[in-house]
Amino acid sequence: YQMYEYVTRELPALIEAKFPVIAGLRSVSGHSMGGHGALICALKEPGMYRSVSAFAPICHPTVSGWGExxxxxxxxxxxxxxxxxxxxxxxxxxxxxxxxLIDQGTHDEFLAEQLFPQDFLVVCLERDFPISLRMQEGYDHSYHFIGTFIGEHLAMHAKTLYEVL
Structure with a gap:
């Protein structure tokens, strides 16, 4: 099973074939390992996605235990x-x-040793990337965290997609 190929090739083709969408107009989002996947898909496929967002993504897996x-x-x-x-x-x-757009809970049990959003932020700022890393006070790695902020992620994607129409 090739998740990268599925997300970047098979799923977009399926969505465009089965739903009333504008072909080629896409954004991507994910949580944790899926957030990592969303980030790398968007970064590795220039022009395929207009925006990317993530909740508590693994931002620097080459230095984390999970990634290793x-x-x-x-x-x-x-x-x-x-x-x-x-x-x-x-x-x-x-x-x-x-x-x-990245949202990260300050009480996420994986923040210090696995996720490394600060590393990602530093590199993005050095390269003048349009990034918003929001540290959400008191939130952990749970779906309650996602449920609280998903509307803001959807709104960001909608705005970004609408701007190209």
Whole structure:
């Protein structure tokens, strides 16, 4: 199963074939590992998505325990190959710019040792990326967190998509 191919090729084609959407006008979002996936899909596919948002994404997996475990299993021991699937490294290495919204709970149990949104923010600011990283006081990694802010993510995507019409 190839999740990257599914998200960037198969799912968009299916949506465009089955729903009344404007072909090619897309945004992407995700939570945690899915947030990581949303970020890398948007950063690796210039022009495919008009905006990207994420809730508590794994922003720098090449330096996190989760990322090291996954990447060594799926990509082998060559850490240079891992950079192609690390949002922080993609931005550092010249990914095309697009609007990014990230919400991160301050009480997320994975924040300090797995997620590293501050690394991503620093690189985005260095490259003048249009990023909004919002640290949400008191929120953890749960779906209640997502439910609280999903409307704002949808509104950001709607605004970004509407601007190109």
């Amino acid at each position: 475990t996954c990447f060594s299993t799926y990509l082998g021991d060559d850490r240079n190959a891992w950079a192609a699937y690390d949002a922080t490294e993609l931005v550092r290495n010249g990914a095309a710019k697009l609007p990014i």
